[in-house]
Amino acid sequence: xxxxxxxxxxxxxxxxxxxxxxxxxxxxxxxxxxxxxxxxxxxxxxxxxxxxxxxxxxxxxxxxxxxxxxxxxxxxxxxxxxxxxxxxxxxxxxxxxxxxxxxxxxxxxxxxxxxxxxxxxxxx
Amino acid sequence: xxxxxxxxxxxxxxxxxxxxxxxxxxxxxxxxxxxxxxxxxxxxxxxxxxxxxxxxxxxxxxxxxxxxxxxxxxxxxxxxxxxxxxxxxxxxxxxxxxxxxxxxxxxxxxxxxxxxxxxxxxxxxxxxxxxxxxxxxxxxxxxxxxxxxxxxxxxxxxxxxxxxxxxxxxxxxxxxxxxxxxxxxxxxxxxxxxxxxxxxxxxxxxxxxxxxxxxxxxxxxxxxxxxxxxxxxxxxxxxxxxxxxxxxxxxxxxxxxxxxxxxxxxxxxxxxxxxxxxxx
Numbered sequence: 001x002x003x004x005x006x007x008x009x010x011x012x013x014x015x016x017x018x019x020x021x022x023x024x025x026x027x028x029x030x031x032x033x034x035x036x037x038x039x040x041x042x043x044x045x046x047x048x049x050x051x052x053x054x055x056x057x058x059x060x061x062x063x064x065x066x067x068x069x070x071x072x073x074x075x076x077x078x079x080x081x082x083x084x085x086x087x088x089x090x091x092x093x094x095x096x097x098x099x100x101x102x103x104x105x106x107x108x109x110x111x112x113x114x115x116x117x118x119x120x121x122x123x124x
Numbered sequence: 125x126x127x128x129x130x131x132x133x134x135x136x137x138x139x140x141x142x143x144x145x146x147x148x149x150x151x152x153x154x155x156x157x158x159x160x161x162x163x164x165x166x167x168x169x170x171x172x173x174x175x176x177x178x179x180x181x182x183x184x185x186x187x188x189x190x191x192x193x194x195x196x197x198x199x200x201x202x203x204x205x206x207x208x209x210x211x212x213x214x215x216x217x218x219x220x221x222x223x224x225x226x227x228x229x230x231x232x233x234x235x236x237x238x239x240x241x242x243x244x245x246x247x248x249x250x251x252x253x254x255x256x257x258x259x260x261x262x263x264x265x266x267x268x269x270x271x272x273x274x275x276x277x278x279x280x281x282x283x284x285x286x287x288x289x290x291x292x293x294x295x296x297x298x299x300x301x302x303x304x305x306x307x308x309x310x311x312x313x314x315x316x317x318x319x320x321x322x323x324x325x326x327x328x329x330x331x332x333x334x335x336x337x338x339x340x341x342x343x344x345x346x347x348x349x350x351x352x353x354x355x356x357x358x359x360x361x362x363x364x365x366x367x368x369x370x371x372x373x374x375x376x377x378x379x380x381x382x383x384x385x386x387x388x389x390x391x392x393x394x395x396x397x398x399x400x401x402x403x404x
Contacts, residue, residue, distance in 0.1 A: 017245035025238050025239055040220060055402050059397075063394055066387050067391070070387045084186060087187040090191060106205075
């Protein structure tokens, strides 16, 4: 409780708010627009195998900018940050397990398709 | 009950000093005799505790939103890895410049939303109302662009699997009308003049299962668009409340929470744009 109070006292001018400075908001906006233009320009300009990794890297930089500054994560409680990041971890788990499953089973599915004659759907 | 809560709140250092300059905030200074802020719910010790609770709830809601969308991202991953050819064929029919414009519109709306939160925290009522309505207008602009994109695809028969029926140009048709306008008759435009080249699809025929790309496209962008609509309703609600002077340095939670939601909608679009429009 005392920690709570001293925290509030330290920033009593705006209560418990942490207003983001306008220049910072504008700088984040300018960076986001820059990265959007960059990703469109790089589309088709980088080797095919780099296309997706580069696009995802730029998207992740943009996402981090939005989360840290527009969503105020820099000033937020660590618990809230962990709660939110847990969903990202789960998303990663879902995608990795999907890729592993596809990698393991897809060759077998393809082989089955090639070796098994197609059966026409039953006409009623 | 209310007296007890007020005593608790009054004993809290954060609310003890009346230096906020917010008329409804000062304990005992309220002309209606209320011992607390009009939006201070009785079950919270302080406005700060109320804000923190709401914020945690909002973050947890956003967690469910990410998990909600993750199902669609996983569907995307499955089809992109097993059938890359349908993505290579399908993405050609998405206009990456319209997608980029919409990305910029959403980023700008995120800026105005973040600015609105700042205005609420500083008690700048006029600026807050202005920023909220600008955000609302950007959301509307995003949907208008989306409407034109969707209607163009519907027109070309680029529909989800099951309804997928692309209006292909005849392979022998030239790029413009040179007396062979009838070649475009397959597109349903047998009216003498050659069909506009935008009314039919040129290029290679779709690979089997190409409709699945559009199923994924409509599911992901459609669910996102529903979130934009929900966001617009929330932002309009905030703007009405803001114009009544509800928000200030000690009570800005709703603006902050809707802001978080709005930034998440932007965040999802930041990934959807390259995944759907920028395939090569």
